[in-house]
Amino acid sequence: MSENKTVRIYGTADDSIVDGSGIRFAIFTQGCKHACPGCHNPKAHSFSGGVAVSVESLWQRIDSNRLLAGITLTGGEPFERAAELIELSRRARAKGLNVWAYSGYLFEQLSAGTPSPAAAELLKEVDVLVDGPFKQELQSYELRWRGSSNQRIIDVAASLAAGEVVEATLS
Numbered sequence: 001m002s003e004n005k006t007v008r009i010y011g012t013a014d015d016s017i018v019d020g021s022g023i024r025f026a027i028f029t030q031g032c033k034h035a036c037p038g039c040h041n042p043k044a045h046s047f048s049g050g051v052a053v054s055v056e057s058l059w060q061r062i063d064s065n066r067l068l069a070g071i072t073l074t075g076g077e078p079f080e081r082a083a084e085l086i087e088l089s090r091r092a093r094a095k096g097l098n099v100w101a102y103s104g105y106l107f108e109q110l111s112a113g114t115p116s117p118a119a120a121e122l123l124k125e126v127d128v129l130v131d132g133p134f135k136q137e138l139q140s141y142e143l144r145w146r147g148s149s150n151q152r153i154i155d156v157a158a159s160l161a162a163g164e165v166v167e168a169t170l171s
């Protein structure tokens with residue numbers, strides 16, 4: 001990984017239990033264009049806000065945390081920062097950690113290269129994708145790992161292989 005590569009983030013949660021299955025290192029990237037009414041994190045919308053951090057420093061924190069089941073890329077919109085996150089995800093998976101990502105884009109858009117070709121590349125390095133914009137009218141606190149019922153929890157490898165969305169089966 002390039003020593004100099006940086007990614008602009010809103011923040012991190014080192015031991016999250018609400019951003020996917022198990023204990024996770026969650027990275028909240030900075031910048032989002034979706035403007036979902038009722039967004040839980042409006043301060044993460046501006047592309048110039050937050051702070052630029054070294055990707056290597058994020059990796060060092062992940063690599064040294066022995067409690068983690070995986071990492072979660074969320075935001076903001078992490079697929080707007082796809083180019084910065086691909087190698088980090090590869091490293092996490094090589095270490096045996098799983099990768100979850102939350103996106104306001106749909107699986108079909110990401111796999112077709114929206115918002116950038118790098119997004120489709122990052123998608124290949126994700127195990128579970130929670131997709132689609134947050135919809136306030138479909139919000140429920142009963143939902144596990146998602147904010148509104150339109151969002152799908154997707155097995156990315158199975159979906160890419162099938163050419164259509166395969167929802168994840170999680171215990």
Ligand code: SF4
Pocket residue numbers: 032033034035036039040041042044075076077103104133134
């Ligand atoms: S995608 Fe997420 S961060 Fe972006 S506006 Fe929607 S709820 Fe907020």
